[in-house]
Amino acid sequence: MAKNLAWRISLILIFIFLSFLYLTPTVCTTLPSWWTGVLPKDKIHLGLDLQGGTHLVMEVETQKAIEGTLDLIASDLEDVLNSKNIRFKRVARIGTDLVQITLFDKGSAEDVQRQVKNKYPELEQLAPVDDGGFVSLQLRMDQNAVRDRKDKTVAQALETIRNRIDQFGVSEPLIQREGVNHIVVQLPGIKDPKRAIELIGKTARLEFKLVDESVNASAATPGTIPEDDEILMERISNPSTGAVSDIPIVVKKKAIITGDLLTDAQVRIDSQFNQPYVGIEFNATGARLFDQVTAANVGKRFAIVLDNTVYSAPVIRERISGGSAQISGSYGEKEAADLAIVLRAGSLPAPVKVVQNVTVGPSIGQDSIHKGLLAGATGVALVVIFMAIYYRLAGFVANFGMVLNILYLMGALAALGATLTLPGIAAIVLLVGMSVDSNVLIFERIKEEIRLGRTPRMSIDSGYDKAFMTIMDSHVTTLITAAVLFQFGTGPVKGFAVSLSLGIIINLFTSLVATKVIFDSFLRRVDVKKLSI
């Protein structure tokens, strides 16, 4: 018995020590220099509802990535067929998962099929169909390949977003994948959420396209321009009035150089007009291409296109070697800085859209903390006073168990690096009420035993024993709901579930072991005739 007691006491003390150890990084803002190595560094994070910030859920439009891949395959096949001197009418993507090659006669179909098989063995070839005098050959992307591609797209988008946020500079951002095509981004304490959303959400697909000067842009409609052309809008702002207008410009569909060939992008200031611009550097391949293209097209215009908007369309005055260029346009310094970031971090593999945006201002967060703490303190005080009055000395034991419960819970939250949300605080306050419940159950049992005429020690032992199963049953039922809440909840609700379930598990220990230890060690020393309960 005595040995058993010593063992239990040391267990309680070890847990107290561990709780304080894990809570140190949370309580101390600056850790001493010797606090290294195995010592815990995780702390309790404040949820966005408490410290302010932005919670975003972005949906990656993965279908667009598939279409992009198919477009690339189509344009590549065009080159292959051209280089093999096979005549064809057109190669284009059809719908969401097909590439269609339209040929003039059946004879060349076999040849084409062989070429396709050679180059893209993973594409499923459908049988050639007669199509109004032409022969059309359809290639389909395998469903597994589609799924795989979509999965990679989301993973890549996540990486790109992480890169951008890192360069933007946000402390403790959280970026994680959720479900099939959602990415959750949390930016605590951010001042300018609108700017951040624009930065994160920009696809940033940079393309250099030749301007088709043979078409009159102002009169062009999608029906009248050549098939390999497209109409884009150029943003032009009037420097004197500041008014922005969109002017149509007809460019070749096919991009000559794309943003993936960049190595660097920096904001510079134009010394002549005192205007910011973004200077970009190409890698070796990009530099060679740029050199070739500018050499071949001197005197023509070159459109610099970002996400299908033309930033500028300068005339190529001379061959540009060395692999650097500049993107000037109508933007301010902040926009230029953000443009440089997105170009450096790379483009998103598919467009993303914001499907959920929760922004909490810092003032309301502060307010919530204060009120949450006030409510918590009041709740604890009320319960402590009630228990002390109602159960007298035994009430103090229950209160001790409750304080221990909160301390252990905070320690556990810190050890897990959990996030404390306002509902999380509510869960802790609620737990205060519920944690004394176990002791109430036990005490009421003890009272009954005393009424039956048992000695104090016997009453306590059998009170704890008889209440045990009831306490287990009640804890398990609450745990079931907490676990389900954790599984399905997001953000604040998850925080609530974490606090609640941890608290309940810890409560089993504090109410069944910790409070019993006090009774036992007290009764061992003193021969109690009557319990203060």
Next chain:
Amino acid sequence: MQLIKKTNIDFIGKRKISFVISAIIAIIGVIGIVQIARNAANMGIDFSGGTSVQLNFNQPVPIDKARLVLANNNLKEANLQEVKDTNRLLIKVGKTTLASGNVAETIKGVFTKEFPENAFIVESSTEIGPSIGDKLKQDTLIAVGISLLGIILYIAWRFDFKFGVGATLATLHDVLAMVAVFYLLNKEINLLFVTAVLTIAGYSLTDTVVVFDRIRENLHKKLSEPLTDVFNGSINEVLSRTVITSLTTFLAAISLLLFGGEVIHDFAFALVVGIIVATYSSIFIASPIVIELEIRKSDSNNKMTCLESNE
């Protein structure tokens, strides 16, 4: 100290009254749930999708004027709420009001333009796409379903089927009662409310389980006593525990309600309502349902098979 002396209240005998009261509450709750399913209740934007913006102004803003100003800017369906005793304005807009563009930005723009002398800060802004809202609603239904199922299975395993039915109906009753109160008061049904409901479901079961545990214990001890007496006696024996626990939890929840701030005001209110209802149902609903089932069964079998409580 003893708040409740040894009592001998005939809870089971009053079951007709409590059943009628609870049936009325449950019917209102069912209506509320139907309305929620039809999106006709006061749905939070986390379920319905849309935008909500909370602005804190320097000076009071007449709510009628604010409404008019928004209506003039294509935001006719905006729902405005004043936060009591402050210059705060909560503006909610459904998902389909503006054809395009950022609703939150539009709202900010409108107030900056129309009330130039009354500066404000944006305290919070939430935008939720319709796809997320639907998914959340679906996930929530699954969550509520799974947790109720898990609880029934656990109780059915620990006690027996009739107790499982009693516990489930009592829990369901509490859920319906909370929905009924929120529906009648036109309070917002959002994710926090669902969280509160699930918490209370767990809490209510705890209460019920404690009573059931005692009934089971007494069924073994007092084999010769009539069933009704055993049930009544058990409820009376644990009455002081039930009341005290409810009281401590209630104290904690009421301090959340009074001091927790407006963000969790409704959440705390739901908890307070839930605690009261859960306490009532564990005494007046759960055990009487078990008795009712037992009596019907023994009427048809003409013997008291109920005493073979299987453990």
